[in-house]
Amino acid sequence: MEGSRAEILAAAAVCFMDRGYTETSIDDVARRLGATKGRVYHHFASKADLFAGIFRAGMEMDYAAIEPFRDIADPLDRLERMAAAHCRQIIRSRPFQRVVWQGVQLLLRGATTPELRSELERLNDYRDAYEKIFREALAQARDAGALAVDNLGLSVSLMFVALNSPIFWYSPRSGETEADIEKLVRQVVAFAMGGLGAKGGPDR
Amino acid sequence: MEGSRAEILAAAAVCFMDRGYTETSIDDVARRLGATKGRVYHHFASKADLFAGIFRAGMEMDYAAIEPFRDIADPLDRLERMAAAHCRQIIRSRPFQRVVWQGVQLLLRGATTPELRSELERLNDYRDAYEKIFREALAQARDAGALAVDNLGLSVSLMFVALNSPIFWYSPRSGETEADIEKLVRQVVAFAMGGLGAKGGPDR
DNA sequence: TTGACAACATACTCGGTAGTATGTTTCTTT
DNA sequence: AAAGAAACATACTACCGAGTATGTTGTCAA
Numbered sequence: 375m376e377g378s379r380a381e382i383l384a385a386a387a388v389c390f391m392d393r394g395y396t397e398t399s400i401d402d403v404a405r406r407l408g409a410t411k412g413r414v415y416h417h418f419a420s421k422a423d424l425f426a427g428i429f430r431a432g433m434e435m436d437y438a439a440i441e442p443f444r445d446i447a448d449p450l451d452r453l454e455r456m457a458a459a460h461c462r463q464i465i466r467s468r469p470f471q472r473v474v475w476q477g478v479q480l481l482l483r484g485a486t487t488p489e490l491r492s493e494l495e496r497l498n499d500y501r502d503a504y505e506k507i508f509r510e511a512l513a514q515a516r517d518a519g520a521l522a523v524d525n526l527g528l529s530v531s532l533m534f535v536a537l538n539s540p541i542f543w544y545s546p547r548s549g550e551t552e553a554d555i556e557k558l559v560r561q562v563v564a565f566a567m568g569g570l571g572a573k574g575g576p577d578r
Numbered sequence: 579m580e581g582s583r584a585e586i587l588a589a590a591a592v593c594f595m596d597r598g599y600t601e602t603s604i605d606d607v608a609r610r611l612g613a614t615k616g617r618v619y620h621h622f623a624s625k626a627d628l629f630a631g632i633f634r635a636g637m638e639m640d641y642a643a644i645e646p647f648r649d650i651a652d653p654l655d656r657l658e659r660m661a662a663a664h665c666r667q668i669i670r671s672r673p674f675q676r677v678v679w680q681g682v683q684l685l686l687r688g689a690t691t692p693e694l695r696s697e698l699e700r701l702n703d704y705r706d707a708y709e710k711i712f713r714e715a716l717a718q719a720r721d722a723g724a725l726a727v728d729n730l731g732l733s734v735s736l737m738f739v740a741l742n743s744p745i746f747w748y749s750p751r752s753g754e755t756e757a758d759i760e761k762l763v764r765q766v767v768a769f770a771m772g773g774l775g776a777k778g779g780p781d782r
Numbered sequence: 783t784t785g786a787c788a789a790c791a792t793a794c795t796c797g798g799t800a801g802t803a804t805g806t807t808t809c810t811t812t
Numbered sequence: 813a814a815a816g817a818a819a820c821a822t823a824c825t826a827c828c829g830a831g832t833a834t835g836t837t838g839t840c841a842a
Contacts, residue, residue: 378819393687396600399799411801412821421800479746483597525765532769535743536736542683543735561729565736569773582789603829615831616791625830785841792835798828805822811815 379417382407386414387428387469395425395476422490429477429497432470436504439463444507449514450521454567456508461537461559465544472541474501505530512570522571529570536566583621586611590618591632591673599629599680626694633681633701636674640708643667648711653718654725654776660712661770665741665763669748676745678705709734716774726775733774740770 385406389398400421404410418424439459446452464471478501480486481494509530516523523529540562547554589610593602604625608614622628643663650656668675682705684690685698713734720727727733744766751758 394598394600396598397687400801401799410821413819415801416819479598483601528762528765529769531747532740532743532766535739535746536773539736539739542739558732561732562736565733565773568775569740569769571772604831605829614791617789619831620789783842786839787841788837788839790835790837792833794833795831797830800825800827802825803823805820807818807820809816809818811817812813 378413382414382417382424383428383431384469386424387432387473390425390428390476391469391472395480400424420489422487422493425473425477426490426493426497428470428473429494430500432467432474433497433500433504435467435470436460436463436474440507449511449518450572453508453511453515454563454572456511457533457537457566458559458563460508461540461562462555464538465540465555465558468541468544471538475538475541505534508533520573532569533566536562536569582617586618586621586628587632587635588673590628591636591677594629594632594680595673595676599684604628624693626691626697629677629681630694630697630701632674632677633698634704636671636678637701637704637708639671639674640664640667640678644711653715653722657712657715657719658767658771658776660715661737661741662763662767664712665744665766666759668742669744669759669762672745672748675742679742679745709738712737724777736773737770740766740773 382403386398386403389403389406392398393402400411400414403424404414407413414424418427439462440456443452443455443459446455477494477497481491481498486494509526512521512523512530512533513526515521516526540558544558586607590602590607593607593610596602597606604615604618607628608618611617618628622631643666644660647656647659647663650659681698681701685695685702690698713730716725716727716734716737717730719725720730744762748762
C-alpha cells in the first residue's frame with residue numbers, strides 16, 4: 375500500500391526534525407511507527423533514500439502552496455502573496471521543511487556518499503528553481519520601482535531566511551487558531567517586505 | 579602552554595562548521611592539527627567539553643564586539659550600531675558562530691547527555707542575556723516612536739535571524755577587502771532595520 | 783642526575799548503528 | 813486451495829567512533 379510509505383515519510387520527518395539526520399537511527403523511526411527496521415527498509419533502499427524522499431515531498435508541498443499566486447499581474451502583490459503562502463506552508467509542514475533545510479546544509483558540507491550526493495544535487499536544483507520564481511518576482515518589483523534593492527542575490531537570501539525562520543522558532547501552541555497562524559504569517563511577511571524596502575510600509 | 583588549547587579550539591571550530599557536530603570525529607580534529615586524539619583529550623575532557631569551549635569563546639567574541647556601542651544614548655542609533663557590530667563579528671568568526679548556532683539547536687533537540695545538557699543550558703542563558711541587550715534597545719527605540727513593532731519577541735527573533743544569516747551564505751571571496759565586508763554588513767543591517775519598520779528608510 | 787610532571791602518541795575496548803539475510807504472516811490470483 | 817508475492821519481523825554482521833589505558837619524550841626544579 376502507498377499509504378504506508380507516506381506514513382513512514384511523515385514519522386521520519388518528525389524524527390529528523392527532532393534530532394537531526396545522523397542522530398536519528400532507523401530504529402528510532404521504526405519505534406515511532408510501532409514497527410521495526412524491516413518495514414522501513416522494505417520501502418526505502420537506505421537511510422539516505424528515506425531522507426531524500428522527505429526532501430522531495432517537502433519541496434512539492436512548497437510548489438503547490440505558491441501555485442495559485444504565480445500569475446498575479448502586479449509583481450509586488452505577487453511577491454507578497456507568494457511569500458505569505460510560502461511562510462504559511464513552512465509553518466504547516468515544519469518537519470518536512472526542516473529536512474529540506476538540513477538537506478541543503480548537508481550538501482554544503484562535503485561529507486556524504488556519492489550516491490546521496492548526486493541525489494541531493496538534483497533536489498537542490500529543484501529548490502534553486504523554486505527560489506528563482508521568487509527572484510524573478512523580486513526583480514520585476516524592483517524594476518517597477520516598488521522595492522529598494524541593489525543586490526538581488528543577497529536580498530533573496532535575506533528574504534528566504536526570514537520567511538523560513540519559523541522552522542527554528544515556531545512551535546504550535548495549545549488552543550492556537552488559524553487566525554493566530556495567519557497573524558504570524560502577516561508579521562513575518564511584513565518584516566521581509568519591509569527589509570526589501572517595500573513602499574507603503576508594513577501596514578497594507 | 580595555553581596557546582595549544584586555543585589552537586585546538588580553532589581547528590575544532592572549523593571542523594564543526596564544515597561537517598557538523600556528530601559528523602565530526604575527534605580524529606578529524608586531530609588530523610587537521612597534524613596530531614592525534616591524545617592531544618585533544620589531554621586538553622578537553624570530552625567531545626562535548628570541546629564543543630562547549632568553542633560555544634563560550636564565540637559568545638565572548640560577540641559580547642566584546644558590541645561592547646563599545648552599548649551606552650549610546652539614542653536607542654535607534656544604539657541598536658543599529660550594535661546590530662552592525664554583531665553582524666561584522668558573525669562574518670569574522672564564522673566557525674565559532676556556527677558552533678554557537680549548532681549549540682542552540684542541539685539544546686532544542688532533547689538528545690544529549692545530562693552533563694552536556696547542563697553546560698549547554700548555562701551557555702544558552704549566557705546567550706539569552708546577550709539577546710536581552712538587543713531586546714531592550716529595540717523596546718526603547720519602539721517607545722521612542724522610531725520603530726514599528728508590536729510583537730517584541732518575534733521582532734527580536736527575526737532581527738537575529740537576518741543578522742546571523744551570514745553564518746549560512748557567507749564565504750570569503752579571494753581579493754575581498756574590508757570595504758566589501760563593510761558593505762555587506764550595511765546591507766544586512768539595512769534589511770533588518772527596514773524589517774523592523776525603522777523610520778528614515780534603509781539609506782543612512 | 784634524577785625524579786616528577788606536562789604534553790603528547792599508540793594501542794586498545796566497547797557500544798551503537800547501517801545494512802543484510804532470513805524467517806513469518808497475510809493477501810491476492812487463478 | 814495452492815502458489816506466489818507483498819509486507820513486514822527477527823537475528824545477525826561489520827564498522828565506525830568515543831573514550832581509556834598505557835607508553836614515550838621533553839622540560840624543569842632541587
